[in-house]
Amino acid sequence: MRFRGIVLGFLGVATVVAAWDLYKGLGPEQGVLLGDTRILPRTTDLAMPHSWEMVQRFGEPVTSLSGAPDAFNAVFDASMFSLGLAARGWLLGVVVGLLLALVMSRFRIVESALLPWVVLSQTVPLIAIAPLVRRWGSEIEIGSHLWTSEDSVAVIAAYLAFFPVAVGALRGLKSPEATHLDLMRSFGIGWWRTLLTLRIPASVPYLLPALRLGAASAVIGAVVAEVSIGLKGGLGRMVIDYAVAASGDPAKPWAPIFGAVAIGLVAAGAVGLLGLVLRPFRLTGVAP
Amino acid sequence: MNDPAIQARGVHRVFGKGRKQVIALSDVDLTVADGEFVSLIGPSGCGKSTLLRLVADLDASTSGEITVFGKTARQARIDQEYGIAFQQSGLLPWRTVAGNIELPLKLHGVNADERRRRVAELLELVGLSDFAKSHPDQLSGGMQQRVAIARALAESPRLLLMDEPFGALDEITRERMQNELVRICAETGAAVLFVTHSIPEAVFLSDRVVVMSPRPGRITGIVDVRADGMVPAHDRSAGARDEEGFFRAVGEVRSLLHGTPETAVTARGVDTR
Numbered sequence A: 001m002r003f004r005g006i007v008l009g010f011l012g013v014a015t016v017v018a019a020w021d022l023y024k025g026l027g028p029e030q031g032v033l034l035g036d037t038r039i040l041p042r043t044t045d046l047a048m049p050h051s052w053e054m055v056q057r058f059g060e061p062v063t064s065l066s067g068a069p070d071a072f073n074a075v076f077d078a079s080m081f082s083l084g085l086a087a088r089g090w091l092l093g094v095v096v097g098l099l100l101a102l103v104m105s106r107f108r109i110v111e112s113a114l115l116p117w118v119v120l121s122q123t124v125p126l127i128a129i130a131p132l133v134r135r136w137g138s139e140i141e142i143g144s145h146l147w148t149s150e151d152s153v154a155v156i157a158a159y160l161a162f163f164p165v166a167v168g169a170l171r172g173l174k175s176p177e178a179t180h181l182d183l184m185r186s187f188g189i190g191w192w193r194t195l196l197t198l199r200i201p202a203s204v205p206y207l208l209p210a211l212r213l214g215a216a217s218a219v220i221g222a223v224v225a226e227v228s229i230g231l232k233g234g235l236g237r238m239v240i241d242y243a244v245a246a247s248g249d250p251a252k253p254w255a256p257i258f259g260a261v262a263i264g265l266v267a268a269g270a271v272g273l274l275g276l277v278l279r280p281f282r283l284t285g286v287a288p
Numbered sequence B: 001m002n003d004p005a006i007q008a009r010g011v012h013r014v015f016g017k018g019r020k021q022v023i024a025l026s027d028v029d030l031t032v033a034d035g036e037f038v039s040l041i042g043p044s045g046c047g048k049s050t051l052l053r054l055v056a057d058l059d060a061s062t063s064g065e066i067t068v069f070g071k072t073a074r075q076a077r078i079d080q081e082y083g084i085a086f087q088q089s090g091l092l093p094w095r096t097v098a099g100n101i102e103l104p105l106k107l108h109g110v111n112a113d114e115r116r117r118r119v120a121e122l123l124e125l126v127g128l129s130d131f132a133k134s135h136p137d138q139l140s141g142g143m144q145q146r147v148a149i150a151r152a153l154a155e156s157p158r159l160l161l162m163d164e165p166f167g168a169l170d171e172i173t174r175e176r177m178q179n180e181l182v183r184i185c186a187e188t189g190a191a192v193l194f195v196t197h198s199i200p201e202a203v204f205l206s207d208r209v210v211v212m213s214p215r216p217g218r219i220t221g222i223v224d225v226r227a228d229g230m231v232p233a234h235d236r237s238a239g240a241r242d243e244e245g246f247f248r249a250v251g252e253v254r255s256l257l258h259g260t261p262e263t264a265v266t267a268r269g270v271d272t273r
């Protein structure tokens, strides 16, 4: 089963690559137009570099300056930097999301009061909250730690990551059937032990996809926040910097995009490992 | 030991307010003696589950008093005086059969050795010793229900509350489970309050059958099966289903259910299904 999954995965990627290069090779120079609307892109070298050019580009120096590192090294470093921030944001988002879900599941009134805000929070554009986070952050002093732009980026990543976790965990914590809840009551145990014995294990099947979604959100949040905050060193700034070079070096802007895809996969994969550990709890749905 | 297992006096339970008000139970008096097997039977919505839930302190009565072994229902629940089983087995799918049965013991701080010993005993009792390590989704409906009964018995309660525990089973499995329940009750000597929709099931299992009617939910009559010449519930064998007293009791319960005056004797020998 596992082997088949891997093969299918590779086939999927290969199909995309083949479609790209075929269209690039055979498609019209000006792209496909429907009226005035271009429905398929131009196939010029500028707009669509060949896939192998993009791969090759990784082996070449970032700039023509002497001593410039390989594009691969540069992208790798930037990816690790962004991944680190995304991981910090994810952790923070998971903690906040779980706590919110806990109080919402405990107190009906808190759920009614809080849930609309949780949903609304996701409609605020990131660009708008970035300066706010930075300004408020600069007022915060924790011991001798000074608020840095990295902290701002992590907080913004957390802002995106907490949402699926809060919603998923809330659904999971409220998922036990009436029979199970009656049973816990008949055992004479209170809210806290019911939480540990029943609600948390029952929430695992809801929690795992939520955590994975949270990881993907944290990666996007980190990369976008790097741009909004203006933090150097990560993929966000690299996307902007490399885009400038597009006219003379069309394959170059694609390098950090692949970096972002890669850390997204790593993040989702790491959560997948968590799923393996929690496997016993994924069993649900006994026939009555 | 002289306290009855259950004593309900003047119990009312009203759901909702105003126009939507439902009188689920009206002026219910019922006593279940220690070690006695009592069934509740009646059409859907007559308040059987409501009464059982009140005894279990899963719900509170609007007025009236319920005591379990002389204690308030709440105290009895906290003291684990009863074990309970529902129509849905309510097993935790992520726990093994043994893990499910030992759950109440674990929650109440019984040590691991003692738990293992008790679980082995209970598995033996319900005939599932080979399935200790299986998960509930690997068992048939009847087996799951037996696990649920074992769990209800885990702390050797003197009272068992059962709400249509065999309701979802086929007729053959059902009769086998009934035979087993009689055996288990004989071994444990527990009192039982048993909710069912099946007249033969109620008569076969019980010392007394309590017939209820809806709107408002109340007790319309009680058939003492022993008075019809059957041995006490805990001493029955599968053959009791063919005895004359069985059919007489079935007829009495049926006429009470249909609201016709006592025509018990004419019911003798009729088909029980």
Ligand SMILES: Nc1ncnc2c1ncn2[C@@H]1O[C@H](COP(=O)(O)OP(=O)(O)OP(=O)(O)O)[C@@H](O)[C@H]1O
Binding pocket: B015, B016, B022, B023, B024, B042, B043, B044, B045, B046, B047, B048, B049, B050, B051, B217
């Ligand atoms: N939580 C509740 N809220 C409102 N009404 C309820 C509630 N529980 C039960 N009722 C009402 O009380 C009445 C009795 O319900 P109950 O579940 O006790 O019936 P029952 O005899 O167990 O029926 P069945 O044989 O179908 O299980 C019904 O009219 C039902 O609608």
Ligand SMILES: [Mg+2]
Binding pocket: B048, B049, B050, B163
């Ligand atoms: Mg019911």
